Amino acid sequence: MMDAATDLRPAKAETFLAGLQAGMIGALWMLFWMGLIAGWQRRSFWTPENLMAGVFHPQRGIRVDFGAPTLSGLALYLTLYSLLGSGFALLCGGRRMRPPRLTLLSLVFALAWYYASFHLIWRSAAPAMLLNASGSTLIGHVIYGIALGRFPTHFPSQYRPVAEIVAEPESKIIAP
Numbered sequence: 001m002m003d004a005a006t007d008l009r010p011a012k013a014e015t016f017l018a019g020l021q022a023g024m025i026g027a028l029w030m031l032f033w034m035g036l037i038a039g040w041q042r043r044s045f046w047t048p049e050n051l052m053a054g055v056f057h058p059q060r061g062i063r064v065d066f067g068a069p070t071l072s073g074l075a076l077y078l079t080l081y082s083l084l085g086s087g088f089a090l091l092c093g094g095r096r097m098r099p100p101r102l103t104l105l106s107l108v109f110a111l112a113w114y115y116a117s118f119h120l121i122w123r124s125a126a127p128a129m130l131l132n133a134s135g136s137t138l139i140g141h142v143i144y145g146i147a148l149g150r151f152p153t154h155f156p157s158q159y160r161p162v163a164e165i166v167a168e169p170e171s172k173i174i175a176p
Helices: 012-040 047-053 068-092 099-125 127-132 135-148
Strands: none
Touching (some): 012 047, 012 135, 047 068, 068 135
């Protein structure tokens, strides 16, 4: 017989928010990685964000420093990848999967997004983004996928299996 605490299933809102949080964390790690590699290649740390800012500011060209357009590129990255995380969580949230399988599925999802976005979407929406299609961006999407696969850890504690919740020690009652 299953314990009542392990039988709880999160509502769609909690699943959406857990995916949103995992997507945001994954996007931040991905952008940090891509910024480090850009710096190592003697480019600006903000190159990925500046290339994404080309969606909103195509007439300005590619900036090399941090500026107001960089913020719009950063906001677009975080919004887009957070919503992707929510979509992934909603697709997989109702199923109970073991963490290795969920991580593998999230890696496939992240890599499929990488290939779809760079081969279909950015070609017409923001051609400058194609300059960002490199091995470091591919590895960044792997990092994003790993973080995305951990979305169940962002559920409130009542929705996690009892084994994942650290039990508080029972208080000792001293009888008179």
